[in-house]
Amino acid sequence: MARIIRFHEIGGPDVLRIEEVDVAGPGPGEVQIAVKALGLNRAEALMRAGRYIERPALPSGLGLEAAGIVAEVGEGVRGLARGDAVSVVPPISMARYPAYGEVATFPAAHVVRHPVTLDWTTAAAVWMAYLTAYGALVDIARLGPGEAAAITAASSSVGLAAIQIANRVGARPIAITRTAEKAEALIGAGAAHVVTLAEGGLDSRLAEAAGPDGVRVVFDAVGGPIVEPLAAAMAPGGLLIEYGGLSPEPTPFPLFTALSKTLTLRGYLVHEIIGDAARLEAAKAFVLDGLAAGALKPRIDKVFAFDDIVEAHRYLEAGDQVGKIVVRV
Structure with missing residues (x-):
């Protein structure tokens, strides 16, 4: 069992709930991570409010960015192993691959070993x-x-x-x-x-x-x-x-x-970038090179606790931040 954030109805931040869920292991080509931090994006507030390009079946998870430790690897996954420190390239569908939880599963191609100089908070703020x-x-x-x-x-x-x-x-x-x-x-x-x-x-x-x-x-x-x-x-x-x-x-x-x-x-x-393997690899190389050189460095505006996800979404919707809002798990 793991704590997962879901919503059972369309609405404001108050519809978000933290629930105990039995999470299945990763399937072929997938990686499951123990999440340490989540990056918040306006797309998540839009999906929760029913105004996003994706209309999920309810109840639904949500979330596009996470950083953590590889807990399990699915069949056929190469180049990643248990214990690796990783961050996540946003999936095409956050209803299919939601990030908001103590445990989350993603396609292996979206899981990146980031520079060891990045802490969890910063790593969760990179890819989107x-x-x-x-x-x-x-x-x-x-x-x-x-x-x-x-x-x-x-x-x-x-x-x-x-x-x-x-x-x-x-x-x-x-x-x-x-x-x-x-x-x-x-x-x-x-x-x-x-x-x-x-x-x-x-x-x-x-x-x-x-x-x-x-x-x-x-x-x-x-x-x-x-x-x-x-x-x-x-x-x-x-x-x-x-x-x-x-x-x-x-x-x-x-x-x-x-x-x-x-x-x-x-x-x-x-x-457009995420769905094209060649363009995504070029993008990842550019970003990783910039992170390693110190030319690219996410600015963190505010960090919330996992239990304060409703307050984090209220702050996100206020639009007063300069930089990224992150939730520590």
């Missing part, structure tokens, strides 16, 4: 943020030295990962955030410039921060009305990557700006 940012900025956009990249929701774990990755490839990250409260933290995290939405004039201030070459790449988690000023500040031939929908308002298509500048606007999910 860095794979998401890598997939957009490096794999798709081919961001390069000297180029300006605009990053919305910059204080999120993905936003901070994007800032670090942009710096890693020699680009200039421009952080976009709601108010000036987080500006100092974002500069400290490596942003070349910070533009706040509360000040207005997003297009002109973003264009000024980018310089004469403009913004070739926009990495946007928000959508909604800001898409129009984002597009207005972009360079001809630029690429706007939408990977979230934090805004509750409709997202307009900036038709005439897209036409005049021949812009590309595309949707993106990290599943």
Whole structure:
């Protein structure tokens, strides 16, 4: 028996329950880990609230990231053994492979031996943020030295990962955030410039921060009305990557700006990278190299105890964090 977090109905943080469950062992090609820490993601709050791309059967587990010790390996698994310290690449389905528990099972291809320098809290905060940012900025956009990249929701774990990755490839990250409260933290995290939405004039201030070459790449988690000023500040031939929908308002298509500048606007999910073995291996190599070099380092905002999962989800939904929320098991 192990303690597992599940929900039996769609709703707010209060629907989460810690239950004693008889957990089956790993199947062929799977690895079971004794979980030491969990990384929280907004996707989990969305699934719990019934607004995620995946609609689970109830009761359901949830969770996309974990770090811990290999407890059992399934038939056919190579390269991993009991006792290995590992972290988890998010699965395609968190209903099929939920992370929230004292014990969790994942496909072996998603279980990574991370650098020994990482503690459990940091290791649990790696893969969703860095794979998401890598997939957009490096794999798709081919961001390069000297180029300006605009990053919305910059204080999120993905936003901070994007800032670090942009710096890693020699680009200039421009952080976009709601108010000036987080500006100092974002500069400290490596942003070349910070533009706040509360000040207005997003297009002109973003264009000024980018310089004469403009913004070739926009990495946007928000959508909604800001898409129009984002597009207005972009360079001809630029690429706007939408990977979230934090805004509750409709997202307009900036038709005439897209036409005049021949812009590309595309949707993106990290599943593109995770679901392609070759692209995933390249991403893992990039992230592990950056972690080992110290160029990539997750920022932990707050750590909660496993028994405080409801409070952790309330804090997640408040959106005030700078970096990752982690739950220790």
